[in-house]
Amino acid sequence: KHKFWETQPVGQFKEVGDSSLPEGPIEPPTPLSEVKQEPYNLPSAYEWTTCDMDSEETCLEVYNLLKNNYVEDDENMFRFNYSKEFLRWALRPPSYFRSWHIGVRAKSSKKLVAFITGVPARIRVRDEVVRMAEINFLCVHKKLRSKRLAPVMIKEVTRRVHLENIWQAAYTAGVVLPTPITTCQYWHRSLNPKKLIDVGFSRLGARMTMSRTIKLYKLPDSPVTPGFRKMELRDVPAVTRLLRNYLSQFVVAPDFDEDDVEHWLLPSENVVDSYLVESPETHEITDFCSFYTLPSSILGNQTYSTLKAAYSYYNVSTKTPLLQLMNDALIVAKQKDYDVFNALDVMQNESFLKELKFGPGDGQLHYYLYNYRIRRELKPSELGLVLL
Ligand code: NHW
Ligand code: EN5
Structure with missing residues (x-):
């Protein structure tokens, strides 16, 4: 069912209700030297880009990608339209990493066709404060959907988060994935x-x-x-x-x-x-x-x-x-x-x-x-x- 998510360190559906499993990290951190040094491979027509949200031009490209391709309601009557000012705010909190603002461009036209971001956060779970990435704004252009680009983007943001010695993340979605905390x-x-x-x-x-x-x-x-x-x-x-x-x-x-x-x-x-x-x-x-x-x-x-x-x-x-x-x-x-x-x-x-x-x-x-x-x-x- 979930060919990608089954391979990831997240709570799996088959584990729901198994109270013998301990609370906390699912897998331990690996030495930084073992984190992959090169980006994951994209289909050959596309290339990675780090999006500089300080740049008016890049911010506008991100804004337009999301305005035309981001989240809609179930009847496709409304689509989120985050403003440029909002995106700048959301993506540049204290100690943010520019390398976590990840775009994908078409090699030939340089058009921005996909995006995913992380920002650092300290999240407390019961009495432990955990350094995490908050992942948001995952978006693939409507014309490039269902080509398994999203798993590559998720793996790439994970790699770049690992390079900062951070091993956990928090995210929300309107779709059910393995496995909601609530x-x-x-x-x-x-x-x-x-x-x-x-x-x-x-x-x-x-x-x-x-x-x-x-x-x-x-x-x-x-x-x-x-x-x-x-x-x-x-x-x-x-x-x-x-x-x-x-x-x-x-x-x-x-x-x-x-x-x-x-x-x-x-x-x-x-x-x-x-x-x-x-x-x-x-x-x-x-x-x-x-x-x-x-x-x-x-x-x-x-x-x-x-x-x-x-x-x-x-x-x-x-x-x-x-x-x-x-x-x-x-x-x-x-x-x-x-x-x-x-x-x-x-x-x-x-x-x-x-x-x-x-x-x-x-x-x-x-x-x-x-x-x-x-x-x-x-x-x-x-x-x-x-x-x-
Ligand atoms: S939720 C908003 C997500 N964006 C949208 O809904 C915008 C409109 N849709 C799209 O752009 C807030 C595409 O449909 C997207 C999927 C890009 C959603 N989260 O490329 P394929 C966030 O941004 C899985 C996670 O063929 P696609 C939070 C799906 O289950 N996974 O699909 C983001 C399947 O895997 P499976 C999602 O339609 C959190 C695979 O993607 C997902 O062309 C990210 C299919 O890929 C979603 N919202 O593109 C995770 N939607 O295993 C962060 C689909 O089921 C994890 N999928 O086969 C943490 C990383 C950092 C860790 C650090 C230690
Ligand atoms: C991560 N940061 O479905 C975001 N919105 O109810 C990604 N419905 O606006 C996750 N369908 O109920 C996004 N009106 C998940 C949400 C995606 C967007 C979405 C829903 C939330 C929404 C509206 C419009 C429905 C249009 C048809 C809705 C009813 C309002 C009514 C007002 C009076 C009192 C009863 C309710």
């Missing part, structure tokens, strides 16, 4: 219900009219929590403490330091938005919420070409109820003209989804670790990790 559900909260219905993202509910639907999803004009404001650079230490303490309760979560928080959570226009609650009395930072911006192209609609979506990122409540905090996040997203606010059922998100009128989507997201076995499947609420 499977999460996408939930959607309409902010602009008329547009969502017009483009086929959602449907008018039974016994609902358009005007009743618009009223149902109405939100206040501004956040209600006193002391709710945008995160600033001076907040990095306090946010880091708040977040580290909060994430410690999950089985799998990133081990963020201040540099990571500055990179991943400091607001960046049309990339990531973060808000916090500063107590008007004590000036303590007590709560935090964030979302990232990922529009989708709307395929074949006469009126609209893009859906502006916010994706729930990391949220922490210690004083403000999470429900109220997330309602304020919906309010600011609506004010910034997002059409929909998306969230997974990770961390404590289940506690607000239904009450804040999110509905389950038709998509799921499976989470995976490479070369690290987990004793049993996790519940989404045991997961403290959001990948882009």
Whole structure:
């Protein structure tokens, strides 16, 4: 069935439920001198390229490859359209490796036809902090599908990660592979219900009219929590403490330091938005919420070409109820003209989804670790990790 994945150090389907297998690395690191020094072979018409995301020209080529060939929903109505600014942010975190931004070009035309990336991360699994690569943006041009290019790209990124003495990875996918550590559900909260219905993202509910639907999803004009404001650079230490303490309760979560928080959570226009609650009395930072911006192209609609979506990122409540905090996040997203606010059922998100009128989507997201076995499947609420 899985000719490639059967050969890889990942939990196999036949091992599911076997509690005798130990938790941790599946295979030990090999001496660096034994890591293959040359790239894997591609079909002869293609060549490897390292993509310099600092270069405006290369960034645009990557952007266009993904815009036209990356992930679609199951009915091919929408396709993710990550912005150039977003890609730069996602691919250049603290201590990133340029060699992990891997492209494939056609030798004759030099056209970029495939892509895969890794970025370094420290991920905690129970009480072990593990150095990992987060793998994302695997994409093969539509005209080159089903030619077994993806396994070569995965082996090449693995080799380049090994060269940095890193032996584990984390990734997500909408497809089932051997073997998810957990499977999460996408939930959607309409902010602009008329547009969502017009483009086929959602449907008018039974016994609902358009005007009743618009009223149902109405939100206040501004956040209600006193002391709710945008995160600033001076907040990095306090946010880091708040977040580290909060994430410690999950089985799998990133081990963020201040540099990571500055990179991943400091607001960046049309990339990531973060808000916090500063107590008007004590000036303590007590709560935090964030979302990232990922529009989708709307395929074949006469009126609209893009859906502006916010994706729930990391949220922490210690004083403000999470429900109220997330309602304020919906309010600011609506004010910034997002059409929909998306969230997974990770961390404590289940506690607000239904009450804040999110509905389950038709998509799921499976989470995976490479070369690290987990004793049993996790519940989404045991997961403290959001990948882009
Ligand atoms: S998930 C998004 C993936 N991208 C897309 O869905 C975009 C649209 N689709 C495509 O571009 C986020 C192609 O369909 C792709 C497959 C390129 C997906 N993950 O070349 P073949 C990520 O980026 C397996 C992993 O003929 P194709 C995460 C498939 O099961 N494997 O297919 C990426 C089969 O293997 P099998 C996937 O359709 C994580 C083989 O590929 C996969 O032309 C990567 C078929 O290859 C997926 N999403 O191209 C793993 N989709 O064994 C990182 C298919 O079943 C691992 N396949 O025969 C860690 C590495 C680092 C380790 C460090 C220590
Ligand atoms: C790795 N970083 O399927 C990413 N999206 O539900 C790779 N559905 O938007 C993994 N089909 O349910 C990607 N509307 C996996 C996800 C791929 C994209 C995907 C789903 C997630 C999605 C929408 C549109 C469906 C269009 C037809 C959906 C219903 C919304 C409705 C709003 C009102 C309340 C009920 C729900």
